[in-house]
Amino acid sequence: MTDLHPATFDIAGTFTVNRIGFGAMRLADGDIWAGPSDRAGAVAVLRRAVELGVNLIDTADAYGLGANEELIAEALHPYRDDLVIVTKAGVCRPGPSLEEWIPLGRPEYLRQQAELSLRRLRLDHIDVFMLHRVDPAVPLADQVGALKQLQEEGKIRAIGLSEVDVAQIEEASTIAPIAAVQNLYNLTSRHHEAVVDHCESAGIAFMPFFPIAVGEHAKRDGGPVARVAKEIGATPAQVALAWLLHRSPVVTPIPGTTSVAHLEENVAARDVRLGDAELATLAEGI
Numbered sequence: 001m002t003d004l005h006p007a008t009f010d011i012a013g014t015f016t017v018n019r020i021g022f023g024a025m026r027l028a029d030g031d032i033w034a035g036p037s038d039r040a041g042a043v044a045v046l047r048r049a050v051e052l053g054v055n056l057i058d059t060a061d062a063y064g065l066g067a068n069e070e071l072i073a074e075a076l077h078p079y080r081d082d083l084v085i086v087t088k089a090g091v092c093r094p095g096p097s098l099e100e101w102i103p104l105g106r107p108e109y110l111r112q113q114a115e116l117s118l119r120r121l122r123l124d125h126i127d128v129f130m131l132h133r134v135d136p137a138v139p140l141a142d143q144v145g146a147l148k149q150l151q152e153e154g155k156i157r158a159i160g161l162s163e164v165d166v167a168q169i170e171e172a173s174t175i176a177p178i179a180a181v182q183n184l185y186n187l188t189s190r191h192h193e194a195v196v197d198h199c200e201s202a203g204i205a206f207m208p209f210f211p212i213a214v215g216e217h218a219k220r221d222g223g224p225v226a227r228v229a230k231e232i233g234a235t236p237a238q239v240a241l242a243w244l245l246h247r248s249p250v251v252t253p254i255p256g257t258t259s260v261a262h263l264e265e266n267v268a269a270r271d272v273r274l275g276d277a278e279l280a281t282l283a284e285g286i
């Protein structure tokens with residue numbers, strides 16, 4: 001019988017990850033220049049994640065302008081053999097505003113950022129390297145071509161894309177194999193349904209970012225998520241994550257948190273099962 005709720009997914013057919021990963025962005029984003037204010041707390045969250053079996057960690061050169069990658073190395077290096085680190089390049093942050101994320105996909109810049117990520121993460125290759133945003137000012141073939149060259153040189157293993165549509169995935173796939181896609185997707189942000197379906201049919205990992213709507217799904221009382229949570233003895237955040245796991249076996253959510261208690265709750269969502277009645281309630285919207 002097909003397992004509709006597999007515990008793991010093989011990224012690029014090679015990297016087996018448990019399907020609840022960890023998004024590290026919030027551990028170093030309060031102040032993009034300085035990194036986390038509670039460094040010991042951030043290290044503790046990362047170490048506890050790995051202890052709980054999380055082996056998919058998401059970061060980017062832009063998070064804390066490199067501080068996030070340095071933090072991951074400080075907490076987890078030397079890395080466990082099965083740990084898969086996803087990092088990204090392709091946006092720059094020229095000012096302190098949390099809103100200022102500017103696509104920059106020039107090939108020479110992507111190559112430079114990959115070298116810096118390797119250094120900060122203390123790696124000799126990056127398992128999954130993503131184009132953080134498609135830069136409209138640079139041909140997609142040049143941006144993906146830069147990643148392909150890094151792959152051919154052995155500096156990165158698998159290539160990913162972020163915030164892309166199906167046409168962009170198809171175009172990029174003509175240049176290099178695309179192993180992972182990271183788009184905004186959760187119970188209430190569903191405009192990437194076609195991308196999830198495409199990833200499922202192409203065997204591409206789909207890593208929804210903002211999987212619990214930046215905490216909103218955990219907070220809202222009285223709606224369908226809260227109702228389902230109460231009925232099955234789970235928390236609303238767990239229901240939101242379980243819904244993503246149920247959506248497709250290629251979905252690997254990367255919830256973020258600065259709290260060990262929330263982390264433990266989120267990881268435990270891998271054991272939450274939703275039946276037809278719960279899915280029908282969630283389909284009402286929240």
Ligand SMILES: NC(=O)c1ccc[n+]([C@@H]2O[C@H](COP(=O)([O-])OP(=O)(O)OC[C@H]3O[C@@H](n4cnc5c(N)ncnc54)[C@H](OP(=O)(O)O)[C@@H]3O)[C@@H](O)[C@H]2O)c1
Nearest residue numbers: 023024025209210211212213214215218237255256257258
């Ligand atoms: N590719 C991209 O362009 C892109 C864009 C954005 C994010 N990302 C990645 O996606 C990851 C996930 O996104 P995110 O962290 O922004 O959003 P998220 O996972 O949807 O939500 C995180 C927020 O929810 C709260 N939270 C987490 N677990 C909770 C729980 N069990 N109960 C109550 N509140 C809870 C956290 O606060 P506490 O700290 O208090 O728990 C935090 O404020 C990021 O860390 C990053 O790695 C990628």
